[in-house]
Each structure stands twice: as structure tokens, then as C-alpha cells.
Amino acid sequence: MSVTAADLSSSMALPARPLLFASGEDAYIADRVLHTWTTPDGADPDWADGVVAALEPGERALGALSFAAGAPGILHHVVGSERPLRGPVAKPRERTYDVREFPTAEAYADMVRAVLDKIAAGVVRKVVLGRCLDVTSDPPLEPAEIIDRLLVTRPGRYVFSVPLTESLSEGPLLVGASPELLVSRSGDRIACTPLAGSVPRSPDPEEDARRAAALRASDKDLAEHAFVVDAIVHALKEVCVDVEPPTGPTLLATDTVWHLASPISARLEEPATGPSALRLAQMLHPTPAVGGVPAAAAAEAIADIEGDLRDYFAGCVGWVDGSGDGVFAITIRAAVIDGARMRLFAGAGIVAGSDPDSEVRETGAKLQTMTRVAGLG
């Protein structure tokens, strides 16, 4: 799509704290918020069904669910429109940043070793472990500037900006550019594209291609990937027909990493009475792409070793309408911006054969998606 003068001016119209979700060329941006639904338990099916039942034609519920079961969810009841919102990339303003790693790279490598011990002991087979960067910026970051840059450069297909409280004008704002589709529903058509198995990209094209080929051939990464595909196929078969698992993963590139990706399609037999996109997201989440295998033991290992970092990170973010159609992406390559402060999260799957230093590099590369658009380099 070519960028016209009208597109440029519409990009200027991006509100200071937009409420939006983009999955194609255009971004769906909320013009009005009618109501905000919150729940202490984002996995509650009655809450999800109540939200979908309240939506009139032309309205959407746009928001996010936390990583953990029994943790909060928020959906804004909105009226909006698809808009091109792709302007020129403004040069980041001069800012001073204070950046803290939490945990440090060394502590993260030790956490990876602790998971490898649990794998060796047969307690778990895969655990996704994350780490954070806490950034303070002077002057404060401007969310609209970051989102504009995400929409133009599209480091991930799914760009989002979602206030995490009922107040749209202040408080934490979840922003990011996820490459990973948890689930989409359009009528009876269901799609998921899990990612698992990753390697940092190289600026040298030959080395970059070599790394991609090595990832495609890596038994460790193929095993890490297969856990996710198996779990999603199993969950989809509970509610769908014609579940089409892929023949093998393909390669997907973001700005900073290569991933193994598996597009999976399925069909709802009775879309009128079948689960909405929001219910499907609740059923599938958290997949072993962000949790692990077995799910309960992995969740316990994450709580013990990683602690309480995630909240909405590694959750899911997206929209649903009154017909049950919608799109939910995994909340990765994401940041929470709150005034002058910004927290970034990145995780990596640990399986037998994982190397702690490689996992530090992988999570470092994943963090760069958001540090770059925020102007930190």
C-alpha cells in the first residue's frame, strides 16, 4: 500500500495514548470507549461470554489478559475504525535513559541452570523463563511516538496499545509489536501461528542466512517447537473440526530474531453457538510458547524461579466483536509505559540442551525490538 498525504496527516492524529490493535496494513483505532470491563480472573468463561453478549454490531471489546491463570483481564468496550495510520518515522527525541536489568544477565543464566536441573530431574520438559528491563526516561517517553514507529516499521505483525486501567488518560499503557498469533476467528475459520525456537539475527546477510538454516535444522529447537504445536492441536480438537497441523515449521523473521513458526488452521462446526475468539484465547492460553510442559509444573517453576515479573507480559492481547470474531496475539515484544518509566519483558524456552549464554543472547535480542523504537538503540 502506498502512503499518501492523507495517511501522513492521519498519523499525526494518533492520540497521545491510543487504544488500538493492528493486524494487517491498517490499525483498528478506538474513537470512543463506552465502558471498561475488568476481572480478577482473565480465564473466567462467564466474564468472556458476558462481554461478547454485550457487544452491538460495529462495536468491539479490545484489551488484554494476564499471563497467569486467575490473574486480571481488561477489555475496553469501543467503537472505532480501521485507519491507515502509517506516517513517516520521526527521529527519536534526545533523551537521557536510566536502564536496569531485572534480573541481571548473570542471574538469568543461573535461572536457566535451575530450570535445566529440573529438566534433568524429570520435573519438567520445557519452561519459558523471562527477564525485564526497567527504563526511566528524561524527558518522559511519548507513547504515540513509539506506536507510530511500531506501525511504520512493523517489527511484528500485531501492533497494540492498550491502557491497563479504566482511565484512558493516565496509568500504565501496554504497547508492543507481537509476531505471534495466539488465535483468530472469522466466522467458522480458526487460525493459530505459534512460534517457538528462536535465534538472534545478524546484520551480515550471509551469517543471517546461516543462522536461519541452522535454526531450521536444530533438533533442540524443533523439539521446543513441537511441544507448542502438539498442545495447540490437542486443545483445538476439543472444540474444532478439520484441525490441520502443519507438516513442519517454517521460518519467520522479525527485526531482531528468527523464529520457527507453524500456521495451524481449523474450523468451528457451529460458529453461532461455538466459542468466541475471546473464549478460544482463554482455552488455549498459556501455550507452551510462553509457559511450558507439563503446564502445571512449568507454571510452578516459573513462579518459583522467575518470580512475579509478568502480569500482562506473555499474556494475550486483541479484540472480539459481538459475532464472536476476533484476533488475539501473544503479548511479547512488549512494554508497559507509565509516565517516565517503561518496563520491557522478554522470555525464552528452556529445554534439554539449552545453553544459558545463548538464552541470555536470545532474550537480549528480543528486548531490542522495543528498546530500538523507544530510541535506546
Ligand SMILES: C=C(O[C@@H]1C=C(C(=O)O)C=C[C@H]1O)C(=O)O
Ligand atoms: C517469551 C517470548 O517469546 C516466546 C518464546 C520463543 C522461544 O523461546 O523461541 C519464541 C516466541 C515466543 O513464543 C518473548 O519474546 O518474550
